[in-house]
Amino acid sequence: MSSREPMTRAMIFESLFVQGLRADGAFAEALLAEGVDVRALKLEYPMRVLNRCVDLARQHLYPDLPEEAAQRHLGRVFVQGFTQTLLGRVVVVGMPMLGPVRYLKRFPDHLRLDSSPLRVLPVQVGERAFRMEFRNEALVRPDFLAGVLLEGLKLARAEAAITVERHSLLSFDLHITW
Secondary structure, eight states: OOSSOOEEEHHHHIIIIIIISOOOHHHHHHHHHTTOOTTSOOSEEEHHHHHHHHHHHHHHHOTTSOHHHHHHHHHHHHHHHHTTSHHHHHHHHTHHHHHHHHHHHHHHHHHTTSOSOOOEEEEEEETTEEEEEEEOSSOOOHHHHHHHHHHHHHHTTOOOEEEEEEEETTEEEEEEEO
16 A cells, blocks of 8 residues: 555546535535535545545435445446536547447546546456456445446446445455346
């Protein structure tokens, strides 16, 4: 593990909290208390701040949903918000032509748009099945990432199912079929 605290770029916050959730009112105030001003984002934030803000979103917006369902929904909303950003509009144009297999194989490249310590290895295990192996240096929510992948696959014209297999707090696999 590096000595520098794991960080993530403002693009993640813009996509989820500004574009996707359109945070305002008490929710925006709660984010501000965590150091995130949705009207004036910093260039990057510690991953721990992102995790706390995602938890706040779940508590404020989806208090009646089970945690896993809320996390998946927030992952989907993140992608929907990303498609509203300048970079997202460029990326999303080619998604239908990319298709699910190439999207999943290129998913690690999409993560490089961020500066987070996420490491993922896509393993094709069948014609319409993948295992995404996540080995991380920071706590990352597997169901949030499952939501990201579900929405990304939808843009690539595939309705998928994803199951989570945890190995440890920092290591998990997502099993994807469509």
